[in-house]
Amino acid sequence: MNTTVVKELNIEGNGSTLDFHIHDLVESASKVIVPLGPITNFAARNPWASLEDQPFEQVARRLKETSNVDIYPSDAVLKSAWKKGNIKQEFVELKLQQWLDLQSLNLPRDVAFQFCQVALLQNETSFESLSSTDLESVVKEISQYQLSFPKKTNVQTYSERLERMNGKQLNQLLNGQMIKWSKLYLDESQAAWSMPNREKGFYEAWRQLVSNDPAINRTVRKELKELPMQADQALMAALLGLQIPYLEVQQYLEAHLLALPGWAGMMLWRSQQSNKEENLVTEYLAVRLSLEYAFIKGYLPLPQLEEDEEELFRLLVVAWAKWGNMPTNSWLSLTFEEVEARLTLAHRFDQIVRNRILLEAWEQTYEVQLKKTIGSRASLEQDKAPMAQFAFCIDVRSEPFRRKLEEAGPFETFGTAGFFGLPIETCELGQKHSHPSLPILFKPQFKVNETASAMELKNYQERQQSVNLLNYSFKTMKQSLPSSLLLPEITGPWYSLQTIARSFFPRSTGMLIRKLRKNWLRKPSTELTLQQEQTNKDELPIGFSKEERVFYARQALRMMGLTEHFAPLVVICGHGSHSTNNPYASALDCGACGGASSGFNARVLATLCNMPEVRKALGEEGISIPHDTVFAAAEHLTTSDELQWIYVPNLSSEAKEAFDFIQNKLSKVSEQAVAERLLKLPGIEGNRKNPKAHAQRLGEDWSEVRPEWGLARNATFIIGNRELTKDCHLDGRAFLHNYDWRKDNNGSILENIIAGPVTVAQWINLQYYASTVAPHYYGSGNKTTQTVTAGIGVMQGNASDLLSGLPWQSVMQSDQEIYHEPLRLLVVIEAPTEYVQRILDKNQAFHQKVKNGWIRLASIDSEGYWESWT
Structure with a gap:
């Protein structure tokens, strides 16, 4: 055992020092993963959220070395974009020149540029296969120069190294064990038998059971019986046994977390939900490293892996033959300095650099196209005051609608964050449990209940309980061994009939079932608890005080830019989706709010804005809402592009006229929007007679793997007046947030937009990006082969990582062609340069993202000048 490690880790010292060191290292190592909640409350997560203090390229190299994961688009994806004209050659050459400007090479610039350009465009020169004899003689000659290049850091786990060295499948065995035990511990009451002693924590529950695991041989089980009682001590013992130097411990822990980032991410999320599980990541690592040490103990110490320099030289010589038109024998006539210069260029200009340049050129091509689209719009003034105003979520699916x-009438639309700035937890009528209805960035501060009269509520709950009881009984019988044998006999006829109906008539069957359920439940008319009610100190306050009601109404109106010139009818529009038999259903509702649709929030805000005392207070502050203006709430159903009313109070005569006019136009608007969207789905003919009915069928079909595209192809976040983008066909790729810099002297509104909506949009953007470039690591693979496991997520088959990202069908047009273009989010701010500079100076986290390449930034000043900040 390494005594240096013992001393530095203080394994023999007092417990507090030991705990401090190991928990500190685990916390730092955990930055390579992100917390992942259950799929039922899906929320988009940037998989590199804690690594944004490092440049994007640096993280790409780190992940390639640690997990062999590429986070730049593949050669095939980039070639396809090039062929489609999405990557312009002028920008490729510009980015290449910028890269060469940063290099110090003892090589003529034109020679270096020509080599790199050919390598980028994959246009091989007159390259013919080199004879092995000539190639080996050149490599042998070059080897005598004793050239050296920066060594790659070996950050693989010992079990991975052993697998590479002699083919022992110990890493596969280790991952299988971790999947099995993690699944048992994290199970959300889906398993028929729960893991014993879960209340004692993951490590202790595992420690008490593992010695009886028949999948592990007796010798290893005997070793595991002697493990320490505490997880941190077991982790320390494993690190000491593996002889990991102290300075490499954090890196080694990172490699283990990245081995199964889904299960590790779920452990991290659970550790943040409860103080009882705050050390869950340490326990996870203690289990994993204890198993690894027990499995490979007999193979220690492992020999050091050394890079094959001759193989490296061979690859570099071949690169010059392919892309530099350099015959093999010409190397023998070069000086040492010339050989070194050429090899250095080929070594530096590796695949990561090439793909980085192509991606940046692709992003700049899109930016120039967007600039042209916005700049060429028809600047038409609205002839008359709008009859109605609509506030939509910034969600990219709202843009076409x-x-x-x-286009359908004198309507004005606004874009704002879809939770409308309400930090609430909502509880719908008859439900015992509430759920947060806001982005996962924030915590709810208030609770709003949906209520009805006592008698109506009692009757409704009884009807609801009968439905829930039936579902619960079926689940219990299915998981019980005796009753599960009888269950098919009882339910067979009903489920056979339902299977036939849902398979051949999905739209009609789904609508009929929902209609029957609605008629049975007969939900009564309801009210919202917006007036503050007394609660316990440990509970969230129910409702708002008068000051709070005014504050949240004012804040919402200011954020959406609606503080004057109110129309007779103002519609607050939430959004949701509908799909059947879809584990990713919540991902289509809202990518920010943990799968919560935002219709409830829309109703809360509309109700607040209709309150006389709120209007009076707002009027005293300069926001005068006319007496005849009425706020209503609706929900944009993105699957079928329908607008469904969820709250329509008593209307004034002008508001009633606007409402009737809207009703006459909505059907046509819906058909036009859904027809445009359906054309993008694979296998859909462009001349369908009833696109709306077909969209509804997609939502009801339980075999449908792609009910809608969701937020695929999102590419830009535009912060500015609607006039900037009105009449622009942005192809459903833009998050649109209203903003008028003239009403934001101190920059607070822009600061809130950047800190909240932009951050959430960036998470959505990078989750789609990651699921496209690394679908089997950061995505979730093919939807048709997924298994929903433990009630928390999906796996491929029955023993894979817990897959946290989006399925293949959410980002791919076909097996060979991507649909989502993996571009990092372009934020465009309509404001003077000093406003943009101010936000960069004040918001260091945002500035860091821009500087390190995690997000792109452009601005449009008052004269219409476009400036790129990246």
Whole structure:
């Protein structure tokens, strides 16, 4: 055992020092993963959220070395974009020149540029296969120069190294064990038998059971019986046994977390939900490293892996033959300095650099196209005051619907964050449990209940309980061994009939079932608890005080830019989706709010804005809402592009006229929007007679793997007046947030937009990006072969990592062609340069993202000048 490690880790010292060191190291190592909640409350997560203090390229190299994961688009994806004209050659050459400007090479610039350009475009020169004899003689000659290049850091786990060295499948065995035990511990009451002693924590529950695991041989089980009682001590013992030097411990822990980032990410999320499980990541690592040490103990110490320099030289010589038109024998006539210069260029200009340049050129091509689209719009002034105003979520799926709605009549639309700035937890009528209805960035501060009269509520709950009881009984019988044998006989006829109906008539069957359920439940008319009610100190306050009601109404109106010139009818529009038999259903509702649709929030805000005392207070502050203006709430159903009313109070005569006019136009707007969207789905003919009915069928079909595209192809976040983008066909790729810099002297509104909506949009963007470039690591693979496991997520088959990202069908047009373009989010701010500079100076986290390449930034000043900040 390494005594240096013992001393530095203080394994023999007092417990507090030991705990401090190991928990500190685990916390730092955990930055390579992100907390992942259950799929039922899906929320988009940036898989590199804690690594944004490092440049994107640096993280790409780190992940390639640790997990062999590429986070730049593949050669095939980049070639496809090039062929489609999405990557312009002028920008490729510009980015290449910028890269060469940063290099110090003892090589003529034109020679270096020509080599790199050919390598980028994959246009091989007159390359013919080199004879092995000539190639080996050149490599042998070069080897005598004793050239050296920066060594790659070996950050693989010992079990991975052993697997590479002699083919022992110990890493596979280790991952299988961790999947099995993690699944048992994290199970959300889906398993028929729960893991014993879960209340004692993951490590202790595992420690008491593992010695009886028949999948592990007796010798190893005997070793595991002697493990320490505490997880941190077991982790320390494993690190000491593996002889990991102290300075490499954090790196080694990172490699283990990245081995199964889904299960590790779920452990991290659970550790943040409860103080009882705050050390869950340490326990996870203690289990994993204890198993690894027990499995490979007999193979220690492992020999050091050394890079094959001759193989490296061979690859570099071949690169010059392919892309530099350099015959093999020409190397023998070069000086040492010339050989070194050429090899250095080929070594530095590796695949990561090449793909980085192509991606940046792709992103700049899109930025220039967007600039042209916005700059060429028809600047038409609205002839008359709007009859109605609609506030939509910034969600990219709202953009086509808003465009069609504005074309249909004198309507004005606004874009804002879809939870409307309400930090609430909601509880719908008859439900015992509430759920947060806001982005996962924030915590709810208030609770809003949906209520009805006592008698109506009692009757409704009884009807609801009968449905829930039936579902619970079926689940219990299915998991019980005796009753599960009888269950098919009882339910067979009913489920056979339902299977046939859902398979051949999905739209009609789904609508009929929902209609029957609705008629049975007969939900009564309801009210919201917006007036503050007394609660316990440990509970969230129910409702708002008068000051709070005014504050949240004012804040919402200011954020959406609606503080004057109110129309007779103002519609607050949430959004949701509908799909059947879809574990990713919540991912289609809201990518920010943990799968919560935002119709409830829309109703809360509309109700607040209709309150006389709120209007009076707002009027005293300069936001005068006319007496005849009425706020209503609706929900944009993105699957079928329908607008469904969820709250329509008593209307004034002008508001009633606007409402009737909207009703006459909505059907056509819906058909136009859904027809435009359906054309993008694979296998859909462009001349369907009833696109709306077909969209509804997609939502009801339980075999449908792609009910809608969701937020695929999102690419830009535009912060500015609607006039900036009105009449622009942005192809459903833009998050649109209203903003008028003239009403934001101190920059607080822009600061809130950047800190909240932009951050959430970036998470969505990078989750789609990651699921496209690394679908089997950061995505979730093919939807048709997924297994929903433990009630928390999906796996491929029955023993894979817990897959946290989006399925293949959410980002791919076909097996060979991507649909989502993996571009990092472009934020465009309509404001003077000093406003943009101010936000960069004040928001260091945002500035860091821009500087390190995690997000891109451009601005449009008051004169229409476009400036790129990246």
